[in-house]
Amino acid sequence: VVGEFGVIARVLAQAGTAQSAEVGPGDDAAVVRAPDKRVVATTDVLVEGRHFRRDWSSPEDIGHKAAAANLADIAAMGGVASALLVGVACPPDTQTAWLEGVAAGLAAECAPLGAAVVGGDLVAAASDSAAVVISVTALGDLYGRPAVLRSGARAGDVVALAGRLGGSACGLAVLRRGFSSPLAAVAAHRRPTPPYAAGPAAADAGARAMCDVSDGLLADTGHIARDSGVIIDLDRVALAAACLDPEGPLQQVASALGADPMSWVLTGGEDHALVATFPPRVALPEGWTAIGAVRAVGRKKPGVWVNGESAESVVKAVGAESAGHVHFG
Amino acid sequence: VVGEFGVIARVLAQAGTAQSAEVGPGDDAAVVRAPDKRVVATTDVLVEGRHFRRDWSSPEDIGHKAAAANLADIAAMGGVASALLVGVACPPDTQTAWLEGVAAGLAAECAPLGAAVVGGDLVAAASDSAAVVISVTALGDLYGRPAVLRSGARAGDVVALAGRLGGSACGLAVLRRGFSSPLAAVAAHRRPTPPYAAGPAAADAGARAMCDVSDGLLADTGHIARDSGVIIDLDRVALAAACLDPEGPLQQVASALGADPMSWVLTGGEDHALVATFPPRVALPEGWTAIGAVRAVGRKKPGVWVNGESAESVVKAVGAESAGHVHFG
Numbered sequence: 001v002v003g004e005f006g007v008i009a010r011v012l013a014q015a016g017t018a019q020s021a022e023v024g025p026g027d028d029a030a031v032v033r034a035p036d037k038r039v040v041a042t043t044d045v046l047v048e049g050r051h052f053r054r055d056w057s058s059p060e061d062i063g064h065k066a067a068a069a070n071l072a073d074i075a076a077m078g079g080v081a082s083a084l085l086v087g088v089a090c091p092p093d094t095q096t097a098w099l100e101g102v103a104a105g106l107a108a109e110c111a112p113l114g115a116a117v118v119g120g121d122l123v124a125a126a127s128d129s130a131a132v133v134i135s136v137t138a139l140g141d142l143y144g145r146p147a148v149l150r151s152g153a154r155a156g157d158v159v160a161l162a163g164r165l166g167g168s169a170c171g172l173a174v175l176r177r178g179f180s181s182p183l184a185a186v187a188a189h190r191r192p193t194p195p196y197a198a199g200p201a202a203a204d205a206g207a208r209a210m211c212d213v214s215d216g217l218l219a220d221t222g223h224i225a226r227d228s229g230v231i232i233d234l235d236r237v238a239l240a241a242a243c244l245d246p247e248g249p250l251q252q253v254a255s256a257l258g259a260d261p262m263s264w265v266l267t268g269g270e271d272h273a274l275v276a277t278f279p280p281r282v283a284l285p286e287g288w289t290a291i292g293a294v295r296a297v298g299r300k301k302p303g304v305w306v307n308g309e310s311a312e313s314v315v316k317a318v319g320a321e322s323a324g325h326v327h328f329g
Numbered sequence: 330v331v332g333e334f335g336v337i338a339r340v341l342a343q344a345g346t347a348q349s350a351e352v353g354p355g356d357d358a359a360v361v362r363a364p365d366k367r368v369v370a371t372t373d374v375l376v377e378g379r380h381f382r383r384d385w386s387s388p389e390d391i392g393h394k395a396a397a398a399n400l401a402d403i404a405a406m407g408g409v410a411s412a413l414l415v416g417v418a419c420p421p422d423t424q425t426a427w428l429e430g431v432a433a434g435l436a437a438e439c440a441p442l443g444a445a446v447v448g449g450d451l452v453a454a455a456s457d458s459a460a461v462v463i464s465v466t467a468l469g470d471l472y473g474r475p476a477v478l479r480s481g482a483r484a485g486d487v488v489a490l491a492g493r494l495g496g497s498a499c500g501l502a503v504l505r506r507g508f509s510s511p512l513a514a515v516a517a518h519r520r521p522t523p524p525y526a527a528g529p530a531a532a533d534a535g536a537r538a539m540c541d542v543s544d545g546l547l548a549d550t551g552h553i554a555r556d557s558g559v560i561i562d563l564d565r566v567a568l569a570a571a572c573l574d575p576e577g578p579l580q581q582v583a584s585a586l587g588a589d590p591m592s593w594v595l596t597g598g599e600d601h602a603l604v605a606t607f608p609p610r611v612a613l614p615e616g617w618t619a620i621g622a623v624r625a626v627g628r629k630k631p632g633v634w635v636n637g638e639s640a641e642s643v644v645k646a647v648g649a650e651s652a653g654h655v656h657f658g
Contacts, residue, residue: 022367022476023406023476023478026479026556027406027476027478027479027480027540027556028371028402028403028405028406028479028539028540028541029369029370029371029402029403029405029406029408029467029469030369030370030371031367031368031369031370031406031471031476032367032368032370033366033367034363034365034366034367034368035366036363037362037363037364037366038351038360038361038362038363039360039361039363039368039468040358040359040360041358041359041360041361041412041414041447041448041466041468042357042358042359042414042448043414043415043416043448043449043450043464043466044416044450045416045417045418045450045451045452045462045464046452047418047452047453047454047455047459048455049454049455049456050452050453050454050455051452073357073358074357074358076357076358077352077356077357077358077360079358083370085370085371085372085466086372087372087373087374087416087464087466088374089374089376089418089460089462089464118370119370119371119372120372121372121373121374121464122374123374123375123376123379123380124376124379125376125378125379125460125462126376126377126378126379126460127378127460130376130459130460131418131454131455131456131459133374133418133454133462133464135372135374135416135418135450135462135464137370137372137414137416137466138358139368139370139468140358142360147351147352147356147360149352149356150355150356150357151356210357211356211357212357227355
């Protein structure tokens with residue numbers, strides 16, 4: 001079914017046109033405007049059976065999710081996404097309609113940002129039993145902003161969150177038990193909704209460190225802690241207020257499954273929220289909520305605490321397998 | 330063996346630093362300088378069993394080949410490569426040393442251009458029997474040059490070639506018969522050597538259309554012909570003079586196998602030579618050789634001819650399966 005020449009043009013043609021593309025799909029390479037004279041670039045690979053299942057997610061869902069994982073990384077640098085490039089390896093018997101669904105999902109996730117797929121490659125794997133592999137590269141522009149790295153946090157900074165946490169892990173718990181409702185929970189797993197605009201807004205407000213939460217809050221704030229040489233001390237009450245809406249699916253599903261929703265908030269991955277540190281007394285931009293403080297290491301090691309307790313013991317207490325999100329499969 | 334967190338840092342750390350990278354590997358995204366205010370970007374996916382075999386190519390070879398396929402696309406726009414991003418999906422039992430070999434090959438192919446790997450993602454597939462999938466995105470800069478598209482060829486232009494053709498197909502024919510010599514033939518399959526500098530040089534000299542020869546000369550000049558609405562008429566004598574060194578491996582191997590070396594020159598893929606059209610009376614830049622002429626379509630359809638004969642009948646005559654390179658597997 002899959003022919004490298006015919007299908008790729010058809011799949012990409014429906015991906016829309018990036019506002020910033022001077023040359024779009026169909027030539028040897030795309031040409032994308034980079035007004036800042038710097039381009040922000042990131043790649044993520046999604047593998048069937050690890051990052052998505054075709055029986056749990058529609059092709060559109062998978063396209064949305066693949067785009068979101070990369071677009072959030074651009075936002076986490078303070079950038080605005082301009083274009084995606086997509087490489088797909090799939091079994092030779094993959095249906096064109098399925099690939100078109102993925103392309104539609106990619107395009108739909110990009111469109112509100114003015115971005116689009118500007119290039120790609122579609123290859124049939126050697127075996128009909130091969131897993132689908134989707135590799136997405138996102139490009140973005142900083143528009144004069146400094147890039148916000150993981151290494152800039154300083155003692156005294158406020159730790160803040162934009163976007164939600166735990167939704168994807170909660171949805172996964174539902175799907176794993178064979179349920180497909182509540183829909184809000186399952187939808188959060190199928191289509192994460194990263195707070196893209198919050199990234200550039202944080203950079204404008206003077207955020208000193210930022211990253212996206214793809215592997216879980218404890219794991220990803222751990223990157224900031226280690227790269228900055230500080231302790232990130234998260235506040236459980238603030239986190240609960242920010243993430244656990246009493247009417248929301250996390251509380252409902254956790255009650256039904258006898259689970260601790262805080263475990264999803266602290267260790268669940270793939271929601272692509274943003275976490276950043278801001279200098280003290282900075283007014284947090286819209287969409288950002290304080291969830292903790294940056295402390296000097298003193299005689300301790302850089303790392304993550306929750307109300308003064310180490311991430312390791314917190315993870316043990318909430319019953320999660322590790323501080324890092326473990327993919328299914 | 331493969332852990333997403335540990336190995337990726339180790340593999341990428343050896344990839345060197347791009348001269349143009351303001352932020353390299355290890356953060357949410359890289360930041361690459363784009364002095365032209367435009368970035369050239371392309372993605373190619375290589376799948377084990379289709380584009381490489383681990384018993385035929387070392388991991389370093391595979392890294393070189395994956396980088397070359399993408400770097401040649403940047404050159405074919407008239408650009409100079411600045412950075413690569415690499416996504417790898419591999420079986421969970423993949424050895425770290427093998428991945429490091431691939432990274433070393435990627436780095437070594439980039440280094441002469443001042444480019445390097447600035448980011449990537451390494452994911453273990455769900456199954457030990459999964460094929461390795463390597464997805465490479467190359468970024469480049471035009472330094473004020475116009476991008477050279479496939480659509481700019483005009484009747485009267487000279488068609489010219491930079492780099493060699495048929496070498497990869499010849500090497501593949503050798504490997505398929507179970508031989509590993511002559512080494513020059515096999516090396517051309519394992520590590521193509523695209524003429525990177527010839528791309529920007531062609532753009533500077535006023536090339537009107539250009540593409541890289543990844544699918545075979547007839548197939549890729551066919552892209553120029555169709556996108557430009559012209560006939561590309563290739564000259565067999567000029568091609569033989571440019572590509573068939575009497576002392577070279579193509580002639581030797583073809584004699585030994587009873588094959589027609591012109592079949593490899595016309596339809597062999599993966600050498601990543603560059604083909605371009607130049608206005609008449611332009612002095613071809615260094616490394617470029619005339620191999621044909623662009624003709625008006627008149628009452629014919631846009632397409633490729635060899636000395637006035639259609640590509641389709643030429644392909645039939647040389648015994649190749651199709652005008653487009655068919656990957657093994």
